[in-house]
Amino acid sequence: MIIKTLDDKKLSLENDGKLELFFIGTGSAFTKRQYQTNLLIVKGKDHLLIDCGTKCPQAVSELGIPVTQIKNFLITHSHADHIGGLEEISLLGRYVTKRKPVMVINETYQHILWDMSLRGGCEYNEEEAGDMLTFKDFWDVIRPQWLPDYNRETFGLKVGNIDIKIMRTKHIPDSSFDWQSSFWSCGVIIDDRVFFTSDTRFDHDLIEFYENKFNFETIFHDCQFFTGGVHASLDEINSLSPEIKAKTYLTHYGDNWEEFDETVNKYGFAGRAIQQQYYIFE
Numbered sequence: 001m002i003i004k005t006l007d008d009k010k011l012s013l014e015n016d017g018k019l020e021l022f023f024i025g026t027g028s029a030f031t032k033r034q035y036q037t038n039l040l041i042v043k044g045k046d047h048l049l050i051d052c053g054t055k056c057p058q059a060v061s062e063l064g065i066p067v068t069q070i071k072n073f074l075i076t077h078s079h080a081d082h083i084g085g086l087e088e089i090s091l092l093g094r095y096v097t098k099r100k101p102v103m104v105i106n107e108t109y110q111h112i113l114w115d116m117s118l119r120g121g122c123e124y125n126e127e128e129a130g131d132m133l134t135f136k137d138f139w140d141v142i143r144p145q146w147l148p149d150y151n152r153e154t155f156g157l158k159v160g161n162i163d164i165k166i167m168r169t170k171h172i173p174d175s176s177f178d179w180q181s182s183f184w185s186c187g188v189i190i191d192d193r194v195f196f197t198s199d200t201r202f203d204h205d206l207i208e209f210y211e212n213k214f215n216f217e218t219i220f221h222d223c224q225f226f227t228g229g230v231h232a233s234l235d236e237i238n239s240l241s242p243e244i245k246a247k248t249y250l251t252h253y254g255d256n257w258e259e260f261d262e263t264v265n266k267y268g269f270a271g272r273a274i275q276q277q278y279y280i281f282e
């Protein structure tokens, strides 16, 4: 894996065919020094944006492309640092570009995302013979397929030539016992090579099961610098094996990261993922 800085501050949604990961941000939900942890995948002519938080449309625009050029979206869960930009995307698509973006989403989460979040700002913008707008008036949908042979709910799909697998995770509430009793959230496997946990509490079984199956080249793991609450803490992730830590980059971290860089090194992690750098897989 090669790490490259974005030189000219101009983001591209195409490349020469290599799998490229680009973090729009690597910050936490409340970051004021960064953008939020939203991840753009580019491979050849295909792209997919994982999560679109409140700051995402602004961040993408500052990188030289209007957010309406992003066509494909996958959402990992309903916190605002992951969905806060979606109303803007929905309304821009329907009323400005007149073109629906595509969302990769299963039926269960589509109902949650629409009924509990997007509906409030979207459905009443028009009224036609008493009918309100629905999710599919704003979005084209790709349905992932349920995959057997996994010890937790896992779905797979292709976005062009990008292979995606998503699995349920244990994020909220802080008291939930396992992924089944947690609110809907997912992690993402990209081309069977890279694991992006998105937001999750520390879940040893999650890492162990998928790592044994895929032997990832790189893992990007949610991390907060204190223990407790709804994210995996630095000390908890430190309990993973040295081999796993050596290929794990931390994401979704707080604005006081300098205070912990020494500990991140000492624990043997690959490091922190850095916003607006490319992670390129040959």
Ligand SMILES: [Zn+2]
Residues within 6 Å of the ligand: 028, 029, 079, 081, 082, 199, 252
């Ligand atoms: Zn988050």
Ligand SMILES: [Zn+2]
Residues within 6 Å of the ligand: 077, 079, 171, 199
């Ligand atoms: Zn979250």
